[in-house]
Amino acid sequence: MAAVSATALAFTLAGLVGATGAQAAPQAGAAGQASRAADVVQRATGTADIARSTxxxxxxxxxxxxxxxxxxVTAPATASGSVAVTAANGSTVTLALPATTGAAGVTTAEGTTVYPGAARxxxxxxxxxxxxxxxxxxxLKDSSASTEQRFDLGxxxxxxxxxxxxxxxxxxxxxxxxxxSMGHIDAPWAKDATGKSLHTGYRLDGNTLVQSIETDKNTAFPVVADPKWTWGWVTGTVYFNKNxxxxxxxxxxxxxVVFAAAPPPFDVYGILNAANISRVAWNAQNDNQCVEIKIPTFQAYEYSGGYCN
Structure with a gap:
């Protein structure tokens, strides 16, 4: 059996469309590898929220x-490239794949691009x-695969x-x-092939997102892991420092002034909730803390640490 670990994902394989990029159609062996690679992920997750890719x-x-x-959203032509999410204003967040080979990508009919054999x-x-x-x-197809995956962020x-x-x-x-908060990296999750949840978590090493997955002798391989992130519109939280x-x-x-630059409808709702936000900010100032606003409810809360300096 196999084990699967992931953060937030969904899809099922309905057939290969072809190689990503201007490449010759894969041979039966390569197509079979790509199909199996996609199927492992699909069986662990489903396909409900995949956007179709060309x-x-x-x-x-x-x-x-x-x-x-x-x-x-752009998936690279080979595993040695970076995934990119670009907002309407042209700003981009990239994530380099943890590959050691330049395995070619193959895109399924559902929109998933797979890179078989991208690392040991x-x-x-x-x-x-x-x-x-x-x-x-x-x-992670077997115990020879690294249980620590490093994703360089741009x-x-x-x-x-x-x-x-x-x-x-x-x-x-x-x-x-x-x-x-213009985007978010979701908390990771992990499962093995029997559906058992595995312990997994993130840490930051400079601009590198490091995901660790705990496996043991009882883990059924392969294990699937994945950071999921969004970028490009106000979502989540607006943070204010002490000043x-x-x-x-x-x-x-x-x-x-703060919300004038925010996209609709956040500009209007931010101003409509100004009185309550100002009240919470007054309390936060007295508590030597800062105020944050949750989107889309526009509820204000006190917080400390992080941007609160």
Whole structure:
């Protein structure tokens, strides 16, 4: 049997469309490897939220409509490349696959691109999702595969990661100084082939996202693991540091400046909730903490650490 570990993924194989990029059609052996690699992921996850991708010379691309414009998700033509999620304004978050070979990608009819044999004992896969995100799946085929996977992140300027719900908010400074969560890296999950959940988690090593998966002698291989992330619109949380919290506490009109740059409807709702946000900011200032606003409810809370400095 096999074991599967992943963070958030879904798909089932309905047949191979062809190689990603301008490549010759794979031979039966290669097609069989790709089909098996995709099937392992599919059986562990399903296909409900995969965005259809179109294979081309530069990789497999999906365009997902979101407020403010399309988000474009690109899976690289080979495993040595990077997955990219690009917002309508052109800003991009990239994630390099943990490959040691340049295995060619093959895109399934459902939109999953697989890279068989991308590293020792390891297959990789990429999916665009209907929420404008991407999944980078790692299948550990046997015990020879590394249980620590490293994904180098490429973030836009003035962007940082803030721990949130077992994953990370991708936070970008706004023109007013407040930090908008413009995307999110979901908390990881892991399962083996019997459906048993495996312990897995993230840590950051500089700009590298490191996922560790715990296996033992009872683990049924292969194991599938994948970071999922979104990028390109205000989602999750707006963070204020101590200085900005003081501005919000003293003058709720400051929020008009903060949310003026946010895409609709966040600009309007932020201003409508200004009085309550200002009240929470006043309490946070007295507690030597900061204020954060949860989207889309626009409820304000006190917090400490992270961006609160």
């Amino acid at each position: 294979a081309g010379a530069g990789g497999a691309t999906a365009q997902v409509p979101k407020p403010g414009g399309n988000v474009v 004992g390891t297959d990789l896969a990429v999916q665009a999702t209907t929420d404008g995100g991407a999944r980078a799946l790692v299948t 973030l836009p300027d003035n962007t940082r990661l803030v721990p949130a719900k077992g994953g990370y908010d991708i936070v970008q400074n706004g023109a007013s100084g407040a930090a908008f 900005e919290t003081g501005h919000v506490a003293a003058d709720s009109a400051f929020l008009g």
